[in-house]
Amino acid sequence: MSDPGRPGEPGTPDGPEGPDPRRLRPTSPAALTLAVVVGLVTGWLARPVSIAWLGSAPVVTWIQPTLLALLALVVGVTARHTHAALQVRHEPMEPHRAVNRLAFGRASAYVGALVGAGYAGYAMSWLGLNAELAGQRMLWSGLAALAGVGVVACGLLLERACRVPGDDSGA
Known part of the structure; x- marks a missing residue:
């Protein structure tokens, strides 16, 4: 009788019947797209x-784009340090620390998509209106949307930096 917990055996989660549900998958493009759509509409x-x-x-x-840009900077620096430690220097990292960084990167990507798209939608709602402060609201909202894109990019880079070296599965 085979041990049901052994990987690669038929009937186990990562056997020929399907991928291991315990493995984390990369951030879903569909989930990011949904966050962008919800953000734009909101x-x-x-x-x-x-x-x-x-x-x-x-x-x-100026406060909103500045804070989002600061968040992108923090996530980006964390991604750079994580990449250097795990991928370049091959230093061991405590599992809980790696999972925390992975969760931070993934959450940053989702929140950046939602908030950045929200500011983009807000900026677009002012297009063609001749209202007081419309130009200023479009400018700062547009810059906040760009900073949101930076948060998404840095979040995805942090998530990628947390991958185990030699893991070719894309997870």
């Missing part, structure tokens, strides 16, 4: 809903 609706409920639209200033 950002687009933010202006008319806030005007209807509060009487004015939210003001976007």
